[in-house]
Ligand SMILES: Nc1nc2c(ncn2[C@@H]2O[C@H](COP(=O)(O)OP(=O)(O)O)[C@@H](O)[C@H]2O)c(=O)[nH]1
């Protein structure tokens with residue numbers, strides 16, 4: 091056999107047909123078959139060795155491939171183009187899988203036609219299988235998700251209804267999901283059989299580490315913020331690799347739901363886990379499937395981490411700048427609780443879509459789970475105005491959303507960290523963005539904050555403070571001081587504002603500006619608030635008994651006002667201390683009122699019915715209009731100190747102060763000026779008819795004894 | 811007779827091949843047979859008083875196994891984005907495809923087919939998503955390769971759109 095026929099046999103054996111392109115630059119090039127054609131080739135119309143063939147007409151698939159083929163024919167650098175597989179039906183009706191390669195050999199433009207049919211079944215089988223598994227998994231995950239949430243809700247309700255542990259245990263005993271209910275310190279209250287099966291855990295008393303702690307540690311690798319989320323009493327769900335008692339790795343899907351009692355105190359964690367190792371293992375296909383969130387259809391956390399790592403690699407190579415924007419919706423749980431999971435999902439999905447639409451092509455957005463989103467932006471240079479972007483994100487979120495006839499306005503707290511400035515690896519960048527977000531949240535809702543290096547330290551401080559605060563209540567480290575308000579005209583009341591102080595045994599005095607926001611956040615404000623109320627009322631009663639006609643003003647926080655039984659609590663305190671209601675005044679900030687106008691207005695009316703008077707605190711600091719004032723059941727307006735500070739130099743402040751005083755008087759309200767610091771201000775305010783003034787110019791906040799002294803002195807003067 | 815290339819794009823198993831079979835051969839099978847690469851079918855439709863030969867490209871669903879090729883859309887006159895009404899994830903895949911088309915610099919008429927409309931009680935797409943897409947000017951049709959609902963109409967409608975686009 092000569093070498094030519096050997097080669098031809100080989101080509102035929104390999105199911106290859108070799109063509110030379112006769113007019114490589116033509117739009118309809120002709121091809122010459124270079125050897126005796128294998129039978130599969132002749133099974134297609136019009137292919138034989140004697141005539142040039144218009145291959146792109148025989149196989150219309152090749153027409154679209156032509157530009158790539160021509161490129162490699164024009165390129166002497168050994169490049170080759172691959173058409174990819176396509177399916178063709180031959181003259182006998184048989185399907186054939188073909189693929190074409192274009193390349194230049196010894197300056198001859200060649201087209202190689204490969205018939206893949208013979209080995210195709212195997213490949214097809216593999217793809218088929220993988221995709222079937224992926225489909226099944228997709229359906230399972232949707233269902234699992236649904237089931238976990240339902241169970242979580244059910245258990246939370248049972249705990250809040252104070253069903254007995256036995257009843258609850260009974261209800262989850264045979265559940266297919268693993269259930270663990272534990273106290274905030276991790277000690278186990280209930281665990282069911284599925285948990286023992288999945289985890290092969292020992293009975294609770296034999297364990298040295300709580301399962302919850304173990305999970306938190308394991309999940310931390312992919313979810314660095316999990317401690318913060320769980321510790322702050324938020325719902326968390328995610329998937330991570332976990333190790334059972336025997337050390338065998340398992341993928342679990344875990345949901346941790348905090349259970350709060352009526353006073354918003356954390357009483358339990360409900361944890362629901364499912365072994366999803368099977369889903370994770372089946373094939374690489376599932377990798378991709380597991381990459382999207384089912385509520386928002388956005389890339390999920392796993393995907394996000396892969397992408398962040400990729401972007402950082404690219405950033406290193408290209409020396410570019412990245413911004414990581416961490417978005418956490420404010421008060422999402424409230425929506426979920428009041429309107430249900432369905433509405434919550436809808437909300438997340440809507441916001442997800444909006445966020446996805448406000449980023450540029452090439453940027454990346456993910457739904458990290460719960461109410462958290464993250465955005466990765468590649469920036470052309472480091473001086474770009476990142477605040478603009480944060481504002482754009484914020485305004486995309488805060489557009490109205492209508493759900494079941496209710497119109498909601500959401501806000502988010504946004505944290506920003508930049509590569510390489512704020513972190514060079516994915517974990518630290520993420521941690522810092524999260525920390526910045528956390529700070530944004532502390533500043534109040536709807537804010538954004540870029541990461542700053544001292545935040546790490548501040549965060550630790552804050553955590554410590556939170557722990558210390560628990561003790562402070564028990565060990566009576568708090569005390570009250572009182573600041574008198576001065577009357578500009580005639581008044582037979584002596585007015586005081588009660589202010590809280592914290593004497594920390596090690597750190598000395600800690601400003602309320604520092605610890606009150608933390609207490610607001612973790613709910614301790616409820617305990618502290620009621621303590622303050624009681625102490626202040628007691629003191630007022632004492633002064634009253636000594637013959638001083640006092641009005642005691644006590645600050646009330648937004649969280650307190652939102653308590654369903656707030657009015658009853660106040661009433662109880664009044665009864666307990668024996669203080670007549672007309673000697674108590676409650677101060678509520680303007681923003682608190684604005685946040686939940688309807689509820690608060692009703693509450694204030696009720697409180698006034700008891701005889702208590704109401705002050706609107708920090709008035710003018712929010713962006714409320716004066717027009718809504720007339721609908722508020724309020725006795726006094728406390729002008730925000732920012733206005734007073736600018737008096738009388740600033741014309742605008744002057745104008746505002748004047749019109750507020752006039753309007754208030756029209757509405758039969760009194761005006762209290764806070765933070766009065768100099769004589770010019772006093773003159774201006776008196777001239778304009780302001781009713782009361784409060785400030786260091788007159789009195790510092792003082793201990794109760796000192797107040798007694800001063801009041802006695804005033805009485806002395808008055809009596810002479 | 812003029813010939814026009816149209817493509818069906820979307821996630822795997824949303825019913826692209828089934829829609830084409832229903833349209834070209836009027837048959838449907840419940841069995842899933844995954845497509846690898848591309849298969850081209852032809853069918854003549856009559857639109858605006860002329861015959862048009864549609865070259866219908868059935869393109870492999872996008873996933874880890876598949877590679878996207880620019881040639882898939884080269885010379886196309888229009889396309890369908892196909893999603894499975896029971897699988898929310900398929901919507902984002904359709905969006906990815908759409909982005910890919912735009913990235914290639916193509917601005918072609920297209921229609922979003924929400925397939926498997928016969929599985930009425932399993933529909934899981936987010937209404938808001940569809941509203942959003944439709945507000946962005948996407949034309950949306952509910953189809954079923956199984957019952958044939960809207961299948962012929964979808965092809966006719968796309969043909970009309972691409973002929974209009976031609977003028
Ligand atoms: N019930 C129902 N099933 C469908 C419909 N269209 C496709 N299917 C099924 O969905 C699976 C995937 O269809 P296929 O056409 O192969 O999807 P492709 O991967 O997008 O080409 C098959 O099992 C089909 O029988 C439909 O309209 N209704």
Ligand SMILES: [Mg+2]
Nearest residue numbers: 826827844845
């Ligand atoms: Mg197919």
